[in-house]
Amino acid sequence: xxxxxxxGDRGKTSLFSGERVPKDSERIEAYGxxxxxxxxxxxxxxALPRQTEDLRQxxxxxxxDLFHIGxxxxxSPGAPAAASLQPLDPDGADSLERCIDRIEETLPPLxxxxxxxGSPAAAWAxxxxxxxxxxxxxxxxxxxxxxxxxxxxxxxxxxxxxxRLSDYFFVLARHINRLQGIEDTVWKR
Amino acid sequence: xxxxxxxxxxxEVCSFFSTRIIARxxxxxxxxxxxxxxxxxFTFAPGQRVRLKHGPVxxxxxxxxAPAEENIRLCIRKVKRGLLSPQLAAAPASTTLTFTGPxxxxxxxxxxxxxVFVATGTGIAPFCSMAAxxxxxxxxxxxxxxxxxxxxxxxxxTRAATYVGCLSExxxxxxxxxxxxxxxxxxKHLPRRACDFYLCGRQDMIRDVTLLVDEExxxxxVYSEAFY
Numbered sequence: 001x002x003x004x005x006x007x008g009d010r011g012k013t014s015l016f017s018g019e020r021v022p023k024d025s026e027r028i029e030a031y032g033x034x035x036x037x038x039x040x041x042x043x044x045x046x047a048l049p050r051q052t053e054d055l056r057q058x059x060x061x062x063x064x065d066l067f068h069i070g071x072x073x074x075x076s077p078g079a080p081a082a083a084s085l086q087p088l089d090p091d092g093a094d095s096l097e098r099c100i101d102r103i104e105e106t107l108p109p110l111x112x113x114x115x116x117x118g119s120p121a122a123a124w125a126x127x128x129x130x131x132x133x134x135x136x137x138x139x140x141x142x143x144x145x146x147x148x149x150x151x152x153x154x155x156x157x158x159x160x161x162x163x164r165l166s167d168y169f170f171v172l173a174r175h176i177n178r179l180q181g182i183e184d185t186v187w188k189r
Numbered sequence: 190x191x192x193x194x195x196x197x198x199x200x201e202v203c204s205f206f207s208t209r210i211i212a213r214x215x216x217x218x219x220x221x222x223x224x225x226x227x228x229x230x231f232t233f234a235p236g237q238r239v240r241l242k243h244g245p246v247x248x249x250x251x252x253x254x255a256p257a258e259e260n261i262r263l264c265i266r267k268v269k270r271g272l273l274s275p276q277l278a279a280a281p282a283s284t285t286l287t288f289t290g291p292x293x294x295x296x297x298x299x300x301x302x303x304x305v306f307v308a309t310g311t312g313i314a315p316f317c318s319m320a321a322x323x324x325x326x327x328x329x330x331x332x333x334x335x336x337x338x339x340x341x342x343x344x345x346x347t348r349a350a351t352y353v354g355c356l357s358e359x360x361x362x363x364x365x366x367x368x369x370x371x372x373x374x375x376x377k378h379l380p381r382r383a384c385d386f387y388l389c390g391r392q393d394m395i396r397d398v399t400l401l402v403d404e405e406x407x408x409x410x411v412y413s414e415a416f417y
Contacts, residue, residue: 005392005395005396005415006392006393006396006400007395007396007399007400007413009400010400010403012403014399014411014412014413016294017410018298018385018410018411018412019410020399020402020403020409020410020411079298080298080299080300081294081298084294084296
């Protein structure tokens with residue numbers, strides 16, 4: 001199958017709900033950032049050190065969650081197409097919190113701001129954290145004043161999930177550096 | 190016919206089934222209809238696909254039958270050097286096959302706007318299922334090479350508010366159908382207003398109609414399913 005269709009050559013694209021919208025519209029920007037977040041997560045997985053199969057599986061689960069969120073971002077509020085979407089997992093953020101708590105238990109307490117970096121995998125985790133924050137901001141903008149209750153509820157779940165996912169990437173970066181024997185670099189004023 | 194949706198909305202809930210061939214009939218010189226036993230647990234919405242597996246090969250085919258029918262009917266284009274369609278065209282009755290499904294989201298969505306279905310070739314399949322399943326008005330444009338390829342014509346002449354066969358190899362004025370491509374018919378004859386366009390078939394048709402909709406049918410929705 002050819003990957004290109006050409007139907008977007010004049011600057012518009014189709015939402016899952018059928019509307020043709022400019023490619024720089026708020027909704028496309030939001031799921032574009034989500035797509036970027038998913039790709040960066042893939043780069044992080046590719047850079048993971050050996051013997052971290054559990055982390056790879058955990059991150060791939062989050063990648064699937066992001067696809068699910070993307071479906072809601074690609075659907076206009078109240079559109080008939082929303083009927084074919086599955087609701088986002090209401091326990092998704094709780095699940096992330098358990099992962100964060102599990103990792104954090106193994107880390108030394110923070111004594112100040114740390115510089116993003118360390119091993120390649122940890123550096124990717126920091127990139128994922130910041131892309132996740134940008135995606136979260138986009139989704140907050142998209143959800144502002146949303147009248148359709150179901151779509152507003154789903155985007156509300158997405159915002160909480162992304163907020164927690166960003167925190168996860170932060171502790172994951174520290175965890176990976178620790179696994180690889182790299183200490184946090186604390187910001188010196 | 191082999192199909193894939195470019196618009197992926199997330200995880201699908203589908204299952205694995207065994208089936209067998211009940212019957213096969215030619216629709217034209219280059220397409221046939223395959224009737225498969227419908228497993229009792231298999232349900233689908235009009236417009237969805239099955240992923241048929243035979244040996245190491247698997248391909249997606251839109252379902253042409255209505256969910257209420259006893260069996261599953263697939264509308265399949267004969268691809269000369271295809272990996273699966275020649276086998277399906279020759280397989281005897283009772284041949285067992287496996288499939289997963291239902292796949293896809295190319296389903297009819299009720300709307301106050303008029304529905305315009307546009308198909309090329311075996312891309313007509315999902316519209317057969319939709320037309321046989323619901324009571325709603327629609328315009329159907331079927332783009333094919335010759336009149337013999339206008340399979341399911343009887344169904345659509347009964348069900349569609351407007352049915353137009355578009356014959357790409359016909360000379361102007363030589364038939365009762367539109368001589369030319371579906372895009373030509375839309376450009377010349379379709380009233381300019383907001384519609385819900387459902388496009389199924391060749392990617393170049395989907396591209397050309399979508400760009401035309403962008404230019405001349407403001408406020409319209411476009412749902413598409415491309416074959417490859």
